[in-house]
Amino acid sequence: MVEKPASQADVGGEVEAHKERKGLWSPEEDERLYTRITRHGVSTWSSVAQLAGLRRSGKSCRLRWMNYLRPDLKKEPISKREEETIISLQKSLGNRWSVIAAKMPGRTDNEIKNYWNSRIRKRQTISTGGGKGDSGLAKQQGDLPAADDKAAVLAPPGEKELVSSMATGAAAPPVPARFPLFACQLLGGGGGGGGDAAIAAAGTTESTTTHENNGAGSESDVSVGNGGGQDGREGHYYYCAVDGDIDMVHLMSFDDLLEYPAGDLLMDAWDQNGLYSTNTGNSVD
DNA sequence: AATGGGCCCAACCGCGACTTT
DNA sequence: TAAAGTCGCGGTTGGGCCCAT
Structure with missing residues (x-):
């Protein structure tokens, strides 16, 4: 933006070799950075810039990689x-x-x-x-509860403080950070059978409408990857399962769903029933 | 066809947090 | 423990595209 992409001769060349480049990245710079990182990884960003022969700051390289070159980035518009x-x-x-x-x-x-x-x-x-x-x-x-309220609503017993600390900006705990977004399901018999009682993410023992109202037929219909290894990830549950012990909880959140082909089905079900997104609060009475 | 305004998005900047020495 | 180096984040900027006039 401030500057046009560097000319071929300019990239890593002798012209102003001492000077750090700014502005738009040229395809050649992208290529160099991409090749360097995919082949050798990143030790420090400043060394990446140097070893790739780029007259860019490590910071700039990091930004370019994170925001543009990373292979796992979605290219389609935000849905x-x-x-x-x-x-x-x-x-x-x-x-x-x-x-x-x-x-x-x-x-x-x-x-x-x-x-x-x-x-x-x-x-x-x-x-x-x-x-x-x-x-x-x-x-x-429908308004969401405030961050702290949400934590109070969604956290399972014993986890409220963890979720709350996350919501207030304290160090995010490793597990609950992804926990409060969506509903959970009790693991019943495992193996593909799925659970037999949906529970709120709040961890109450009362069943909420989560799977019963999913609009997608039987519970197992929406138990994507539920213990059956249908997705090749044997033993990974796309419902989070709560059995009273946080260590045994299987978590599910948006990113899990988005990565899974059948996730749309489940999200649609939630959508129809106001069970996700800004209606989260509605799902937990 | 020219042009002016609005919008989008890539990239920079400054700062705080974290890590290493 | 302190200083230096590095990283990561959020805010901001400004070039280029698109569209209405």
Whole structure:
């Protein structure tokens, strides 16, 4: 933006060899960086820049890799569903784009931030007559509880403080960080049979509507990959299973679903029943 | 066809956090 | 323990594209 891509001679060449380049990346620079990282990995970013023969800062290389070259990035535009996820997560987490991005595989914090700033925020500003923070769009879909409230609602017994600390910006605990987003299911017999009682992510023993109202037929219909190894990941449950011991919980969140072909089915079911995204609060009475 | 304005998005900047020495 | 180096994050900028006039 400040500068046009470097000319061929300019990349790693002798011209202004001492000077750090800025601005848009040229295809050749991309190639060098990509090749370097895929072949040798990253020790430190500054060394990557040097070893790849790029007159770029390590910081710049990192940014380019993270936001553009990484092979696992999604190229397609952000979907409606992803947008709802962003809105929901932004409402509960605030502008912690890296945390939000971590829950959306294939999306970068920069991408999400840009999307938010250029589209969602603007739309919300319009719909709320210029009000700050509160989302008109979110209001249409039902307000989420505040971060702490959400933690209180969604955390299983003994986990409230962990989720709460996550919501308030303390170090995210390893497990509950992905936990509060979606519903869970008790593991019944394992092996493909699925559980026999859906429970709220809150960990209450009362069944919620999660799988009973999934609109997709029997529970096993939506138990994607549920112990049967249908997805080649034997033993991985796409429902999170709670059996009273956090160590035995199998977790499921948006990114799991998005990665799984049948995840759409489940999300649609949730969608129909207002069980995900900004309606999360509705699913837990 | 020209042009002005709005929008999108890649990339930079500054700063705090973390790691290494 | 302190200093230096590095990383990662969120905010911001500005070039280029698109569209309306």
